[in-house]
Amino acid sequence: MLSKNKIKLVGQLSNKKFRYENSLFLAEGHKCVNELLKSFECVFLAHTEGYELPDGVRKPKDIETVTSQELKQVSLLETPQNVLAIFRIKPNAGNGVKLEGKLTIAIDGVQDAGNMGTIVRIADWFGVEDIVCSFGTVDVYNPKCVQATMGALARVNVRYTDLAEFLKSASEKVSVYTTTLDGSNIYESKLDNNAVVVFGNEGNGISREVRSLCNRSLIIPSFPKERVTSESLNVGVAAAIVIGEFRRQFK
Amino acid sequence: MLSKNKIKLVGQLSNKKFRYENSLFLAEGHKCVNELLKSFECVFLAHTEGYELPDGVRKPKDIETVTSQELKQVSLLETPQNVLAIFRIKPNAGNGVKLEGKLTIAIDGVQDAGNMGTIVRIADWFGVEDIVCSFGTVDVYNPKCVQATMGALARVNVRYTDLAEFLKSASEKVSVYTTTLDGSNIYESKLDNNAVVVFGNEGNGISREVRSLCNRSLIIPSFPKERVTSESLNVGVAAAIVIGEFRRQFK
Numbered sequence: 493m494l495s496k497n498k499i500k501l502v503g504q505l506s507n508k509k510f511r512y513e514n515s516l517f518l519a520e521g522h523k524c525v526n527e528l529l530k531s532f533e534c535v536f537l538a539h540t541e542g543y544e545l546p547d548g549v550r551k552p553k554d555i556e557t558v559t560s561q562e563l564k565q566v567s568l569l570e571t572p573q574n575v576l577a578i579f580r581i582k583p584n585a586g587n588g589v590k591l592e593g594k595l596t597i598a599i600d601g602v603q604d605a606g607n608m609g610t611i612v613r614i615a616d617w618f619g620v621e622d623i624v625c626s627f628g629t630v631d632v633y634n635p636k637c638v639q640a641t642m643g644a645l646a647r648v649n650v651r652y653t654d655l656a657e658f659l660k661s662a663s664e665k666v667s668v669y670t671t672t673l674d675g676s677n678i679y680e681s682k683l684d685n686n687a688v689v690v691f692g693n694e695g696n697g698i699s700r701e702v703r704s705l706c707n708r709s710l711i712i713p714s715f716p717k718e719r720v721t722s723e724s725l726n727v728g729v730a731a732a733i734v735i736g737e738f739r740r741q742f743k
Numbered sequence: 744m745l746s747k748n749k750i751k752l753v754g755q756l757s758n759k760k761f762r763y764e765n766s767l768f769l770a771e772g773h774k775c776v777n778e779l780l781k782s783f784e785c786v787f788l789a790h791t792e793g794y795e796l797p798d799g800v801r802k803p804k805d806i807e808t809v810t811s812q813e814l815k816q817v818s819l820l821e822t823p824q825n826v827l828a829i830f831r832i833k834p835n836a837g838n839g840v841k842l843e844g845k846l847t848i849a850i851d852g853v854q855d856a857g858n859m860g861t862i863v864r865i866a867d868w869f870g871v872e873d874i875v876c877s878f879g880t881v882d883v884y885n886p887k888c889v890q891a892t893m894g895a896l897a898r899v900n901v902r903y904t905d906l907a908e909f910l911k912s913a914s915e916k917v918s919v920y921t922t923t924l925d926g927s928n929i930y931e932s933k934l935d936n937n938a939v940v941v942f943g944n945e946g947n948g949i950s951r952e953v954r955s956l957c958n959r960s961l962i963i964p965s966f967p968k969e970r971v972t973s974e975s976l977n978v979g980v981a982a983a984i985v986i987g988e989f990r991r992q993f994k
Contacts, residue, residue, distance in 0.1 A: 606857065610977055610979075610980060613976065613977060613980070614976070614980060617963075617965050617966070617975075617976055618965065618966045619965065619966040619967055679990075679991040712868075712987070713990075714868050714869065714870065715868070715869045715870040715990040716870055724868075725864065725865070725868055725983075726861055726864060726979075728861075728977075728979065728980060729861060729864070729865060729979060729980065729983040732976075732980040732983040732984050732987075733983050733984060733987040736963070736983075736984040736987065736988075737987075737991075739930075739964075739966040740930040740988075
């Protein structure tokens with residue numbers, strides 16, 4: 493049976509301050525938990541009868557079999573799953589990102605947990621190892637965001653840092669791309685795979701300071717190009733198309 | 744002041760059966776409402792002081808100024824906006840879709856309103872006029888879905904039909920593409936722009952019957968190609984990359 497302390501702890505993990513003070517985050521569902529077990533230290537795992545740990549992962553020190561009812565009580569999901577686990581956040585090594593010879597994603601202020609999760613999945617699919625975020629970006633260890641990554645967080649390093657500082661130093665070594673309405677047509681540009689690509693906030697795009705640190709600018713053309721649409725693309729969709737195009741050119 | 748009947752009507756528009764029996768749907772927020780006013784008949788519009796109808800649209804017959812408090816009471820959104828409107832659903836002309844010489848999207852059972860909205864926005868951005876959906880696909884006039892289209896619904900025709908019937912007839916005229924794990928690398932395939940591209944359900948992909956009606960199969964390769972990832976791409980992200988690649992090849 494889950495102790496009162498455990499129930500309280502799970503609830504507290506919705507709180508960002510609490511997560512970082514304790515370096516802990518919550519994940520639910522076997523898809524997500526099983527992936528994270530491969531890459532994060534698990535400090536507690538509660539599961540219903542029938543769930544089995546995947547092969548080749550270290551058994552969590554603290555593991556408990558509970559009823560569906562108990563799991564439902566603590567779950568933050570609308571449809572509770574068969575397993576819930578608490579993992580240790582890895583120490584943030586924001587300045588240790590190797591930039592040369594690869595593609596890195598930078599995020600300036602994305603707010604929606606679903607969008608952030610989508611971007612982590614895109615990074616995973618396209619083999620981008622690092623995502624560097626401004627402090628104002630939604631916390632990837634937010635339970636909704638962990639859920640939206642569908643376990644991809646196990647294979648992508650997400651760091652929070654002073655983004656302007658990071659880009660100032662990055663722009664001396666590699667190309668720093670952004671997408672703007674007056675950028676070059678991405679499909680007609682020879683892309684440099686030695687690069688950081690910056691994506692901005694859902695409503696406001698990237699901040700003026702960050703923009704001034706980007707040395708290349710791209711646009712995803714609408715079709716036909718002359719067509720006027722008042723529409724813009726969702727940041728997850730823009731990231732998919734941009735990162736996909738980098739990978740197409742360097743396949 | 745909003746009458747009891749109006750308040751009741753707005754609430755009922757969350758219900759699919761009610762929407763179709765009355766051929767009405769709800770939209771909120773000036774971004775969304777102002778776009779839809781250009782293309783759908785508006786039967787009722789309620790707005791707060793300060794909202795102005797955009798230029799060039801027909802004034803709704805029934806228009807009312809209300810307080811923020813009143814709007815908040817009926818709003819289905821967590822953060823209510825300054826305007827809310829009820830529009831007439833256009834008659835469904837599922838079999839009237841012209842297929843030759845263009846790209847059409849087909850949807851087989853997408854369930855998430857956010858994903859469906861994203862696909863409508865992608866269609867709008869890339870100039871895809873028609874989306875043909877199976878009856879089991881989430882209703883695009885669902886208020887959450889309308890919201891997620893951000894007004895793109897004004898420029899894209901979404902129809903519901905017997906998808907297998909539709910594809911049977913379509914496959915005699917144009918290429919019918921799907922994405923599968925054993926498909927051809929999309930970046931190395933010469934795509935036929937005279938085509939229907941089918942996207943499937945979030946968990947189960949496309950149904951066996953629909954799959955048998957597709958005559959071309961594509962894969963979005965992960966990077967590097969050999970890399971094993973247990974991850975898959977979200978359907979909105981897959982649609983973005985696939986439709987983007989069609990447009991790149993036919994720019």
